[in-house]
Amino acid sequence: MPPHKDLYELMGVARTASQDEIRKAYLKLAHKYHPDKTGGDKAAETKLKEINGAYDILKNPDKRAQYDRFGSMDGQGPGGGFGADSFGGTGFEAPFEDFFDMLFGQGGRRKAGPRSRPGNDLEFQISLTLEEVSTGAKKKVSFNRMELCGGCQGSGAAPGSRAETCPQCAGSGQVRAAHGFFSVTRTCGHCHGVGQVITKPCRDCSGAGQIKTRREISVDVPRGIDAGARLRVTGEGEPGSGNGPRGDLYLLIAIEPHPVFTRAGVDIRCQLPVTFPQAALGDTVSAPTLHGLEELKVPAGAQTGTEVHLRGHGLPDLRGLRQGDLVVTLIVETPTKLNRRQKELLKELGEISEKSNHPLHETFRERLRKMKS
Ligand SMILES: [Zn+2]
Ligand SMILES: [Zn+2]
Known part of the structure; x- marks a missing residue:
């Protein structure tokens, strides 16, 4: 063999x-x-x-x-x-x-029978911004797909000629063959079940019956969709042959990186630098959201890593049952390039500081003492 x-x-x-x-x-x-x-x-x-x-x-x-x-x-x-x-x-x-x-x-x-085959499915990737995920979006998608050839109306036969009935199966698309005692029906190998063969191929499509064509469609992308999801657009794939239905179009969702926000399920996250006095005294600042600026309260005594939630300013879930938060992580910025007056004030601050002003510091010293004994 x-x-x-x-x-x-x-x-x-x-x-x-x-x-x-x-x-x-x-x-x-x-x-x-x-x-x-x-x-x-x-x-x-x-x-x-x-x-x-x-x-x-x-x-x-x-x-x-x-x-x-x-x-x-x-x-x-x-x-x-x-x-x-x-x-x-x-x-x-x-x-x-x-x-x-x-x-x-x-x-x-697939037993679609002679002359009828469903068309192939197509798959493309589309990218969305987080803003589009937040609101839902109408996306224009253009892609190449096969269309029935106009020159031969999809038959594949040159104008004036016709596809001829397959001589091997007499047009049924099926042939019977003996297997010892049994007789088995199977797809005709000569015409591949189509029942017809092309003798003079159409010039426009070389007998394929289909031609590559640019297609643009508009697709409603639901709010809250996540990366990796596949949207199915029924009947926008390649055409079937005979009376076979068109295949489907699948759109694979990708999310574009955002300059400020990252996504964490229905929540979105960002880091917000605040000054040392703002963090110590507390303040109200403007924070960016997916739909403009919002007031954000920096609590007095905020540390680097303190998280503040802006409720409902995240993303919706796909079923619309829940709306996530915008989670802002505060980054306390230690002041740099101090002038003389600023240094004086900070020195004075250091001198009049009390243990209760720096609980972390005190806890750490406590541990050090335990280590020595
Ligand atoms: Zn053609
Ligand atoms: Zn045949």
Whole structure:
């Protein structure tokens, strides 16, 4: 049994290729190795079967992801030494399909029927400021996605020509094959279940039936959303084929760093420097919030690290049940570059200070005494 080839290599595409690139590569190869072209050459026939098998996996994002995870299916996967070739002479359209059905059950295969496939989902990241998280936002999102080609109305066939009924399945998209005593129905490998094949591809889309188009939509982002959340916008993904529905668009939320605030769940935090006299005597100062300045009371005797809450000036939670606080951490700034008068006053302050003015200092001295005895 020869070691199985890498499916991406077989298709001549990168592992990172888009679904569209894979589809295009397939159309090219299928054209090149078509029996009409090769005059029934055996090697070409085998090659075409391999390509069909590879495309069966790679065209389906679920199967592709599973294939990517299990590597090249050369015996390292959970199937254990059971590469596609070990299916022997059952023909090639089926083994991959069967392989996945065995591994993952029927759920691994979408039975949309001929001519109808749901479109691929798309995912993009969007960034929000904390201000936008606070109020909710209408965000414009522009992205590239596939649209049905106008030149061929999505059929992929050149104008004036038509997709022809697949000769192998007579348009049903399914073929029956004998497995010993059993007869098994499976997706037609020639047309991949579409039921039709394109003989003259449309020039605009090279037969793909779809063209990359810029799309801009406006999305309501709810208040209180957090980084890492995924917003689903139904029906804004890639178009399905046939009557298949469009895929969905997923927006992955990122939060931009803020110059002043950091987020801690529904609370937001910031540090606010205050002068030594303000901290000692107490004061009312202006503190920044997400929606302008607010009065903040610095308590007399505040220390560096003292936290003051501005209730309700944080963020809402997603369900709107709770509104967080703005938590301001005070930083007491020791005065620097003192002039003579300032130094005199501070010296005098030091001289008339009492033990009760500096409880921390006193506690520490108490501990030192215990250490010595
Ligand atoms: Zn077209
Ligand atoms: Zn067919």
